[in-house]
Amino acid sequence: MKTFISTPIYYVNDVPHIGHAYTTFIADMLKKYQVLNGNDVFFLTGTDEHGQKIEQSAKSKSKTPKQYADEISEKFKNLWDMFGIDYDYFIRTTDENHKIAVQKAFERMYQKGDIYKGEYEGHYCVSCESFFTQMQTINGKCPDCGKDTSLLKEESYFFALSKYQDKLLEWYDLNPECILPLHKKNEVIKFVQNGLNDLSITRTGFKWGIDLPENFNDRHHVMYVWLDALLNYVSALGYGGQEERMDFWKNATHIVGKDILRFHAIYWPAFLMSLGLELPKHIYVHGWWTRDGVKMSKSIGNVIHPKDVSDAYGVDVLRYFLMREVPFGQDGDFSQKALVDRINSDLSNDLGNLLNRLVGMSEKYFDKKISSKMTTKFYQKELDEIQIILEKLPLLMEQIHINRYVEELWKLFSLANGLIAKYEPWNLMKENKIDQTQGFLGLIANILAKGSLFLYPIMPRTAEDIATCLHVNISSDSFVHLVSNHQLLEDFVIKKIEPLFPKVENFKMAEVDFLKPPQEDTQKPISIDDFSKLDIRVGTILQASKIQKSDKLLKLQIDLGENKPRQILSGISKSYTPEELVGSQVCVLVNLKPAKMMGEISEGMILASKDEEGLSLLRVEKAKKNGSKVS
Ligand code: MSP
Numbered sequence: 211m212k213t214f215i216s217t218p219i220y221y222v223n224d225v226p227h228i229g230h231a232y233t234t235f236i237a238d239m240l241k242k243y244q245v246l247n248g249n250d251v252f253f254l255t256g257t258d259e260h261g262q263k264i265e266q267s268a269k270s271k272s273k274t275p276k277q278y279a280d281e282i283s284e285k286f287k288n289l290w291d292m293f294g295i296d297y298d299y300f301i302r303t304t305d306e307n308h309k310i311a312v313q314k315a316f317e318r319m320y321q322k323g324d325i326y327k328g329e330y331e332g333h334y335c336v337s338c339e340s341f342f343t344q345m346q347t348i349n350g351k352c353p354d355c356g357k358d359t360s361l362l363k364e365e366s367y368f369f370a371l372s373k374y375q376d377k378l379l380e381w382y383d384l385n386p387e388c389i390l391p392l393h394k395k396n397e398v399i400k401f402v403q404n405g406l407n408d409l410s411i412t413r414t415g416f417k418w419g420i421d422l423p424e425n426f427n428d429r430h431h432v433m434y435v436w437l438d439a440l441l442n443y444v445s446a447l448g449y450g451g452q453e454e455r456m457d458f459w460k461n462a463t464h465i466v467g468k469d470i471l472r473f474h475a476i477y478w479p480a481f482l483m484s485l486g487l488e489l490p491k492h493i494y495v496h497g498w499w500t501r502d503g504v505k506m507s508k509s510i511g512n513v514i515h516p517k518d519v520s521d522a523y524g525v526d527v528l529r530y531f532l533m534r535e536v537p538f539g540q541d542g543d544f545s546q547k548a549l550v551d552r553i554n555s556d557l558s559n560d561l562g563n564l565l566n567r568l569v570g571m572s573e574k575y576f577d578k579k580i581s582s583k584m585t586t587k588f589y590q591k592e593l594d595e596i597q598i599i600l601e602k603l604p605l606l607m608e609q610i611h612i613n614r615y616v617e618e619l620w621k622l623f624s625l626a627n628g629l630i631a632k633y634e635p636w637n638l639m640k641e642n643k644i645d646q647t648q649g650f651l652g653l654i655a656n657i658l659a660k661g662s663l664f665l666y667p668i669m670p671r672t673a674e675d676i677a678t679c680l681h682v683n684i685s686s687d688s689f690v691h692l693v694s695n696h697q698l699l700e701d702f703v704i705k706k707i708e709p710l711f712p713k714v715e716n717f718k719m720a721e722v723d724f725l726k727p728p729q730e731d732t733q734k735p736i737s738i739d740d741f742s743k744l745d746i747r748v749g750t751i752l753q754a755s756k757i758q759k760s761d762k763l764l765k766l767q768i769d770l771g772e773n774k775p776r777q778i779l780s781g782i783s784k785s786y787t788p789e790e791l792v793g794s795q796v797c798v799l800v801n802l803k804p805a806k807m808m809g810e811i812s813e814g815m816i817l818a819s820k821d822e823e824g825l826s827l828l829r830v831e832k833a834k835k836n837g838s839k840v841s
Pocket of ligand 1: 217218219220221228229230232233258439440441442465466467468469470497498499500505506507
């Protein structure tokens with residue numbers, strides 16, 4: 211079967227972060243799973259390069275929008291290549307064939323009677339590239355991101371979205387799984403039931419967008435960036451041109467974050483209906499990755515760079531963590547501690563150890579030669595148990611319960627570890643039960659072989675390593691043989707590989723800047739009660755020293771008027787030497803949860819301001835007693 215899977219196309223005003231990597235990993239996982247299941251998959255990703263936001267970002271860097279887009283688009287592409295993302299096509303909305311497709315679509319919608327000219331009057335959020343009525347804003351701020359909106363009054367072409375309200379409701383109704391998780395679908399239904407306004411689909415007042423088709427003779431209009439962007443899904447398949455890949459469109463799945471659900475679940479199906487194209491089969495909606503509870507974004511400065519994580523721990527660990535840690539659809543908070551805990555328990559103890567034990571025993575008892583000939587005779591009950599677990603996995607994947615899929619898969623590995631403890635193969639050998647031991651190792655090897663096929667979409671490199679060790683191919687043929695047909699791997703020689711996932715004793719990544727200056731215009735207003743939760747006090751730095759292996763962190767001992775000084779780690783090493791800090795009074799957030807970094811505990815955070823020239827510590831104007839409150 212031909213299927214289509216897409217990520218959203220990424221705005222080029224931001225370098226890739228964990229949130230982008232998450233969306234891409236999920237799409238890549240689906241592709242890998244479907245390919246194993248014998249489907250012919252077209253996996254699309256790319257970059258969204260037009261619009262006012264990009265034009266402004268480029269200007270602030272003194273670049274042309276195209277130069278700027280070229281640079282950032284390349285960063286996304288390189289990262290996905292480095293991560294082994296199996297995309298089939300990387301689209302850029304500045305591609306010529308995409309522009310033509312968008313103009314063709316505009317004309318077709320116009321001919322259908324769905325586009326008319328009028329005047330838009332209302333609010334616009336440049337950051338979300340989204341229109342709002344006065345009522346929808348929160349005191350003039352964007353209800354989605356909290357930033358200031360601008361008031362627009364300009365000539366515009368409109369798409370008759372209101373015409374599609376009932377058809378959309380019918381689509382949601384007739385297709386129970388078109389939007390998953392279901393609570394997200396229900397949000398969309400409510401929104402549509404409340405009534406849809408027609409949508410402004412052209413903008414004037416800036417240039418960086420696709421022109422209207424020439425025959426409209428309206429050179430000062432450019433296409434609304436979301437109309438342009440959404441059409442990437444079909445322009446990449448040849449829509450408006452040769453249509454050479456449009457047959458993939460019959461089975462389309464989009465992966466999107468919750469912030470862009472409205473665009474995908476309302477505007478996009480309405481555009482498709484207008485164009486007479488089929489609607490997507492699934493829109494899978496995930497939550498946000500936050501840092502200390504705040505959505506990651508460049509403007510807030512709390513971004514975790516996926517490459518930093520993969521350099522420190524490996525890309526498979528990052529994939530595993532993101533997919534295992536939170537239920538799909540919910541928000542998750544990224545923490546290095548949680549990631550290291552996962553490595554040490556799930557990956558090292560459960561999986562790495564299991565493979566090591568199999569390799570060790572096969573070497574010790576059978577010169578690495580494994581046979582499963584005796585497995586069915588002695589271990590049929592266990593084989594049945596394995597089958598029960600394996601049979602649960604496809605449905606979990608189809609319903610995008612990814613963390614449960616991983617949990618269930620891990621039951622397989624735990625089962626194998628439990629069986630080793632139960633059957634104690636070393637005692638079987640002592641008792642000279644050679645056939646039973648052979649059969650047992652054949653059982654464990656088969657658990658790992660079958661498990662590696664299901665692991666592949668989640669951790670492709672690890673699955674390949676296990677498969678190499680067991681002489682299995684990760685392929686749809688193996689899937690048919692070992693999974694669909696319930697066969698066993700029979701005689702093979704184990705190939706020794708490096709142990710998987712040694713335990714991690716110390717954090718490998720310096721904890722990135724705790725010093726993230728909240729930027730007024732990027733956050734929703736807080737109340738005085740919120741502010742009073744922060745306990746900020748004056749303290750004197752008694753000692754300061756560098757931390758080995760970290761070029762950012764300094765270790766400080768600070769007198770805060772308590773019975774002993776506190777140890778605080780601070781990412782200020784690039785701006786201050788230890789010597790110049792000793793004796794200084796600084797402001798310290800003292801009621802921050804203690805955190806461990808580079809094996810050292812930190813009990814608070816010193817405050818500093820940051821710009822492109824570096825950091826500057828916040829100090830009191832006149833000396834104050836240590837422990838004095840800052841308010
Ligand atoms: N360009 C639009 C999408 C157009 S698709 C026709 C866009 N781009 S984006 O770069 O801002 O976001 C792309 C995807 O990354 C979205 O699915 C978004 O939800 C996801 N993430 C961005 N930040 C995120 C987190 N902090 N956490 C999880 N995913 C988030 O929107």
